[in-house]
Amino acid sequence: MTKKLLLKDVARLAGVSEMTASRALRGAPDVSAKTKAKIEEIARTHGYVPNRIAGSLSSQSVNLVAVVVPSLNSFVFPEVLSGISAVLKESPLKPVVGISGYDLEEEESVIREMLSWRPSGLIVAGLEHTEATRRMLQQADCPVVEVMDVDGDPVRHCVGISHLQAGRDMAAQILERGYRRIGFIGTKMPQDFRARKRFDGFTDELAVQGVTLADLEHYSGESAIQTGRLLTAQMLARSPDLDCLYYSSDVMSVGGLMHCLAAGLSVPGDIALAGFNNLQILQGLPQQLATTDACRREIGERAAGIILQSRQTGGAEGLILDQLGPAISLGETL
Amino acid sequence: MTKKLLLKDVARLAGVSEMTASRALRGAPDVSAKTKAKIEEIARTHGYVPNRIAGSLSSQSVNLVAVVVPSLNSFVFPEVLSGISAVLKESPLKPVVGISGYDLEEEESVIREMLSWRPSGLIVAGLEHTEATRRMLQQADCPVVEVMDVDGDPVRHCVGISHLQAGRDMAAQILERGYRRIGFIGTKMPQDFRARKRFDGFTDELAVQGVTLADLEHYSGESAIQTGRLLTAQMLARSPDLDCLYYSSDVMSVGGLMHCLAAGLSVPGDIALAGFNNLQILQGLPQQLATTDACRREIGERAAGIILQSRQTGGAEGLILDQLGPAISLGETL
DNA sequence: ATCGGTACCGCAAACGTTATCGATACCGGA
DNA sequence: TCCGGTATCGATAACGTTTGCGGTACCGAT
Known part of the structure; x- marks a missing residue:
């Protein structure tokens, strides 16, 4: 950890002015190829790292x-x-x-x-x-x-x-396929507005077609497969007649799928599942889960x-x- | 998008010097409570955002x-x-x-x-x-x-x-449990040195105990469940007598588990699986996968x-x- | 030899903030 | 009333780089 190396030092070592050194190192014009090479060589061997704080202040630009x-x-x-x-x-x-x-x-x-x-x-x-x-x-x-x-x-x-529309669309798809006893499992993080909008769009569309949510569960904290699995188990235990579950995230629907696997439930025969995001973790699972791509x-x-x-x-x-x-x-x- | 607001403007509006304004906004001492409140008020209502580039250059410190x-x-x-x-x-x-x-x-x-x-x-x-x-x-x-x-x-x-030790330890555990026909599936990203070290440690320990890797597969690109599943299928197809698979990542071992599930293989009866990292996605799966916590x-x-x-x-x-x-x-x- | 043009380079002044030090006002005690 | 001390504030000089402009050297053409 030697003394701090400044542009002025590089310039001095190269026998040029600070300006020329600055131009050379930035690839700016008005520097001869020979001088440029020399300056670059010196900067490299001495491990000069330009101070972008000073540079940005001067050039009034931050990349x-x-x-x-x-x-x-x-x-x-x-x-x-x-x-x-x-x-x-x-x-x-x-x-x-x-x-x-x-x-x-x-x-x-x-x-x-x-x-x-x-x-x-x-x-x-x-x-x-x-x-x-x-x-x-x-x-x-x-x-x-x-x-x-x-x-x-x-x-x-x-x-x-x-996301409002994404919720509505999924609701429409679900209804079109004949499901009527529908549950929702989603985050209750008060500030996840997008999850909230999907929920609103979803229930809106259900309402339009005269269907109300049969069960509803909110969780706090980050989504996790484990959480999805547990909440799915709980919800199916208390509402055994559900025929479809919509999750606010794929991570949760994967958990739902895992529960169904363990409980011997056939999907979508016994219960249909849908999530949101089209995450990569959906690839390679036992079944291809329904989802909406979030682009x-x-x-x-x-x-x-x-x-x-x-x-x-x-x-x-x-x-x-x-x-x-x-x-x-x-x-x-x- | 009004004119750029500088500290000098805030100071002028508050009827104080730049220094006093600077001190007030940084919570530095030597400013009366009244002046400080006034300056803060003005800064807030006018939406002043300090220029940390200039500040850092001056104070020679970047947080x-x-x-x-x-x-x-x-x-x-x-x-x-x-x-x-x-x-x-x-x-x-x-x-x-x-x-x-x-x-x-x-x-x-x-x-x-x-x-x-x-x-x-x-x-x-x-x-x-x-x-x-x-x-x-x-x-x-x-x-x-x-x-x-x-x-x-x-x-x-x-x-x-x-990671060397992690690979050795896992090999020891695997051998201790009686597995001898062992396959490895790992990344071939040439620069993932840690995966490489786990592999080296793993094979080292096998060698010490007189066992050689029965099969080996490398993949490029990021790890994915799907990749793990496919490579596991391939490897088990060509080396049906394997009794244990070690993966360079949990993401891959999850894919392995998914393959076994689909193929009706019992784990660890037909084939044992182990990964690395102790990722959160391991929680909630049909089986708790063996892994090493990467802390x-x-x-x-x-x-x-x-x-x-x-x-x-x-x-x-x-x-x-x-x-x-x-x-x-x-x-x-x- | 002179001139216009180009290539290359350096000087000085920013850029917006903070550190340092000095100045002023005010207060209580002698 | 005077004095030392504290609280509050301001003027000036950095911080390390780049911008803008001016200067020199050199070239070919006249």
Whole structure:
């Protein structure tokens, strides 16, 4: 751990001015190939790492895109992130992730922190925010994209699916196939607005067709296969006449399938199952579970695309609202 | 999107100097309660977001901890991250994640990028790096912790488990239970050094006891249940006399279990199964799969703890090598 | 020999905040 | 009334880099 190495040191060692060294290392023009090679050589051998704090302050530009998501454990947001990363890879921008923990106050503080670094763009999951957060998003002098959900009032750009509609569609499918004694198992995390919207859309559509939910169970904490299995067991124990279960997440429906397997219930003969997200863990299970694809990766890709586009147009690209059409896959459990 | 609001504007509006405004907003001393309240009020209503780039440059301190992991899809690193976040939550530090994609060159560039922001600490998964990366880590003027693995030559601090030993231990357990026709299914990602070490330890221990691997399969790409299922099917088709399978990941062993379920094979009667990581998805499956706990969360917690400790001691804490003892859980499949 | 043009390079001034130190006002005690 | 001390505040100089502009050297053409 030697003395801190500054641009001025590299310049001195190369016998040039700081400016020339700076240009050389950034690949800027106006440096002869020979001088550039020499400077790069010196920087490399001495392990010079430029101070981007100073650089960004000076150039008034930060090549980072802030991405704020509720969690990384839930299997769903990592894939959004891959989409973002893949698209940004072709640009100088890099994603930086912040976790809000399904908590709007925490989200506010995370976003404030992110914006204080003056990123080139901000991608945030969800349309629900505190008032202060909305103000920050409006005033931010970088493109802002709210993702995952389109049911609400976006601050600026928005890419996502309608969870209300996803719930309705699944209800319609379930009813069309003749199921009538329907149970719902979903998160009660008060701030998982999207799960809530699917639930609302689901029950709405049931109501339209004169059906009411036969049983309902809420759980708190992160979704887990184990939780899905236990809650399914409980619900079927107290409501043995159910013919279909809709879960707020695939992780839970997998648990449901596991219970049915263990209990010797035939699916969908004895009980039909459906989840949401189309997670990768559905592949390879004993049965292909019914689900709705949440277009996670594509949402990430498009959001990143909007950030890039906005960089080019200089923010004059108008409001973009990109509603994707999620596809239900019935699998073998409906 | 109004004009950019600077500290100078807040100060002017409050009728104080920039310094006083700065102090007030940072909670520094030497500001009267009344002035502070006024400044905070103005900052809040006008939506002032401090520019931490300028702040960090001036104060020569950045409250960020860089965390570099190979992937976020693999179920394993998000949990390390939770551990880190949980511990850092009690401090002003915040984690920032970088993804290296199991690629040492990419890792080098990600770490360079991270260090160029002059973070207060760096946590990186794995002990294998390019030469340039090692130099950077050595020269970094912040605490550096290499995590997950202890089989190698750490640059500075290190927290992890011995994957070599984990492989040996599992082999010992398997042999002790009488299995002799053993197959291995693992990733061939050339850079997943830890999976490789488990494989080496595993075969070493087999060799010590005079047993050689009966069959072996490598796959590329991320682990998936589906992949585990397919490869298990293939391997059992060509080597029907196997009595035990060891996988480089739980995700794969779950796929194995699914195949056995579908094929009507009894586990462990017909074939025993064991994986690695002790992922949450193991909970709630038809059978409790054998696995080794990788201490993911604890590794994250301890790594973050070292960063905090080093902040206090000012880097005079000496080298820390923290080897955790991973526990095998036999489950019901061995 | 002179000139316009280009390639290369350096000087000085930012960028927005905080550290440091000094200044002022005010208070209680002598 | 004067003085030392504390509480509160402000002016100035960093922090390490890049932007903007100006300068020099050199080339070919006249």
